[in-house]
Amino acid sequence: MAVVKDTKQEGGIGRWFRETRSELRKVVWPTREEAIKLTRIVVLVSLAMGAFLGLLDLVLNSLYTLLLGA
Numbered sequence: 129m130a131v132v133k134d135t136k137q138e139g140g141i142g143r144w145f146r147e148t149r150s151e152l153r154k155v156v157w158p159t160r161e162e163a164i165k166l167t168r169i170v171v172l173v174s175l176a177m178g179a180f181l182g183l184l185d186l187v188l189n190s191l192y193t194l195l196l197g198a
Contacts, residue, residue, distance in 0.1 A: 158166065
């Protein structure tokens, strides 16, 4: 059985760019102020998580050293 290709459909990179551009038009972009606020939140949460994990590592490392007596 032969496979028939529909020549009416346009494929390839041109179609991908058009569809991508169409989807990007639907995006609601944040304002400058919103972007700055969200960036601050991400930085603060990252710093807090880094401090928490660093403290947890210090405690567990101390406990490990204490248990092994090294």
